[in-house]
Structures are given as C-alpha cells and as structure tokens.
Amino acid sequence: MNAESRLSMPVGEAIFTQRAIRRLKPDPIPESDLRDVLEAATRAPSGGNSQPWHFIVVRDAALRQKFGPLYREAWWAKRADSGYHSPEDLPPAYRAAMRLADEIGASPVIVLLCATAKGPGPMGSVIPAAQNLLLAARALGIGGTITTLHAQVEDRVHAMFGIPETAQIVYCLPLGYPRGRFGPAKRKPVSEVCSYDNWDNAFS
Numbered sequence: 001m002n003a004e005s006r007l008s009m010p011v012g013e014a015i016f017t018q019r020a021i022r023r024l025k026p027d028p029i030p031e032s033d034l035r036d037v038l039e040a041a042t043r044a045p046s047g048g049n050s051q052p053w054h055f056i057v058v059r060d061a062a063l064r065q066k067f068g069p070l071y072r073e074a075w076w077a078k079r080a081d082s083g084y085h086s087p088e089d090l091p092p093a094y095r096a097a098m099r100l101a102d103e104i105g106a107s108p109v110i111v112l113l114c115a116t117a118k119g120p121g122p123m124g125s126v127i128p129a130a131q132n133l134l135l136a137a138r139a140l141g142i143g144g145t146i147t148t149l150h151a152q153v154e155d156r157v158h159a160m161f162g163i164p165e166t167a168q169i170v171y172c173l174p175l176g177y178p179r180g181r182f183g184p185a186k187r188k189p190v191s192e193v194c195s196y197d198n199w200d201n202a203f204s
C-alpha cells in the first residue's frame with residue numbers, strides 16, 4: 001500500500017478536526033507513518049515547482065534534548081520582542097505555547113522545515129508543505145503545530161543540525177500522538193472574512 005492509500009481519512013474530516021496539538025505523548029511514531037507524512041509534504045505546490053524545501057526529521061533523543069533549551073530561548077526572545085519578559089506578564093492565550101517551549105525536547109519527533117535559499121520567495125514556497133504535512137499527520141492520528149524560531153538562536157540551530165548558511169529554517173514542527181483531542185478549531189465565520197468581487201461586498 002502506498003502513502004496515498006494509507007492516508008484515507010476524508011479530507012473534510014482532516015481539515016475540520018485539525019488544530020494545534022502541543023501536548024504530545026512520548027510514544028514513537030512509526031517510520032512508515034513519518035514517511036507518509038513527508039511524502040504528503042513533498043506533494044505541496046511551490047513557485048515554478050522549484051521545491052526549495054528540506055525537511056530535517058529529528059528523532060534522536062539526545063539531539064531533541066539539546067534542542068529544547070534553544071527552542072525555549074527562541075520562544076522567550078520572541079515574547080521579549082513583544083514586551084513580555086516573564087510568565088506573569090503573559091496573557092493566558094500564551095500558556096499552551098509557553099508549556100510547549102518547556103517541553104518541546106520531549107516530543108517524539110521535531111521536523112525542521114527549511115528553505116534551501118534565503119528570502120521571502122523560498123520561504124513562501126515551503127509554507128504549503130507545512131500544511132500538507134500537518135493534514136497528513138492528522139489523518140494518521142498524529143498531532144503537531146507550526147512554530148517559528150528566532151534570529152537569536154539561528155546560528156546555533158544551524159550548527160547543531162548542519163544546516164547550510166545559505167538555507168533558512170522556516171518552521172519547527174513538533175509531532176506526536178496527542179494527549180488531548182483533535183479539533184474542531186475556533187475560527188471566524190466565512191461571512192466575516194470573505195466578500196464577492198469587492199472587499200466591501202458582504203458574503204451572505
């Protein structure tokens with residue numbers, strides 16, 4: 001059976017039950033499932049079909065543990081950029097992400113979704129792959145979420161994973177089986193965010 005047949009969850013179910021899963025069980029993800037998820041990621045569209053992506057699938061426990069504090073540092077550097085310097089400063093909406101910043105090293109798999117060149121073009125071309133990856137993971141009962149790093153840790157993360165200077169890390173995706181449940185996700189109604197033909201033409 002190939003990845004296409006194994007990813008048989010109806011697309012509607014995958015899309016409408018996918019949400020950010022940050023609390024992950026330590027159980028390992030079978031290699032065949034990881035491969036299916038990556039096959040799905042590499043089916044995404046990209047500018048001129050340039051496919052400027054490289055996925056580093058971090059499974060090694062020692063590496064994940066070593067990466068954890070760097071991720072935490074990056075997460076707090078992003079908060080500091082917004083004026084938050086301690087857990088007491090943070091609005092409640094940040095709590096789950098803050099916990100992930102403490103626990104990410106224990107995720108069974110961390111995927112570093114990289115662009116093979118710097119700049120907004122290559123970056124934009126790898127973003128659809130992240131969503132393909134997460135939807136395929138959802139279809140296999142695997143959760144995760146998109147996260148970003150921070151320039152403050154960039155050189156050290158590049159060195160840790162042998163990422164060339166010419167490449168950029170776009171997202172860092174922890175993956176694992178959820179401790180909680182999948183979706184539904186809370187989103188604005190279509191009527192609020194869509195219009196026909198002109199921005200001001202209400203979509204009813």
Ligand SMILES: Cc1cc2nc3c(=O)[nH]c(=O)nc-3n(C[C@H](O)[C@H](O)[C@H](O)COP(=O)(O)O)c2cc1C
Binds near residue numbers: 018020096098100147
């Ligand atoms: C570009 C981008 C950056 C994100 N960065 C982080 C992050 O650093 N840490 C985190 O825990 N979640 C991060 N998220 C996940 C979002 O917080 C999440 O998708 C959003 O709150 C919706 O969550 P829901 O699907 O559970 O409703 C990011 C998502 C995107 C698209």
